[in-house]
Amino acid sequence: MPQENILGKIGDGFRLALKILDFGRISIAAQCVGLGQASLEAAVKYANEREQFGQKIGRFQGIQWKITDMACAVESGRLLTYKAAYMCDKGLDYGLASSMAKLVASEAAMQAAHDACQIHGGYGLMKAYPVERYFRDAKMGEIYEGTSEIQR
Numbered sequence: 001m002p003q004e005n006i007l008g009k010i011g012d013g014f015r016l017a018l019k020i021l022d023f024g025r026i027s028i029a030a031q032c033v034g035l036g037q038a039s040l041e042a043a044v045k046y047a048n049e050r051e052q053f054g055q056k057i058g059r060f061q062g063i064q065w066k067i068t069d070m071a072c073a074v075e076s077g078r079l080l081t082y083k084a085a086y087m088c089d090k091g092l093d094y095g096l097a098s099s100m101a102k103l104v105a106s107e108a109a110m111q112a113a114h115d116a117c118q119i120h121g122g123y124g125l126m127k128a129y130p131v132e133r134y135f136r137d138a139k140m141g142e143i144y145e146g147t148s149e150i151q152r
Helices: 013-049 061-089 095-125 131-141
Strands: none
Touching (some): 013 061, 013 095, 095 131
8 A cells, every 4th residue: 555545543543543533433422412302302292281180290299200210311311411512622542431331321221222112112113203213213222333332
């Protein structure tokens, strides 16, 4: 291979590839935070509209617990994503932080999407409601840029 076609130093390709994955994990984490937030907002909206047994389902404690857990998980992912992005911006070693952010944010998005589908009941799987799409998209977040098992 001609010298002018070589990027970086010979033998550093694997290390460079890992750095690229670290950066990509921050992007995936940010996408997952958005998906988790959208799932949370859809669940809250639906819980405040849907009535069962003479009251909004958002008044049921079981629904409130799900929504609380969703909010806590999404916020945890958001804060870890901010931390990883900050470390990247400051030129610090952010490999561990990006893996943590991706792991927590992707699993939070998946759980939030799952819970949003549960709160929507049968409607949660219908294209008339956005949560069915959030569920499919959130699953990809657990796979892209290294699965949850890889992040651990």
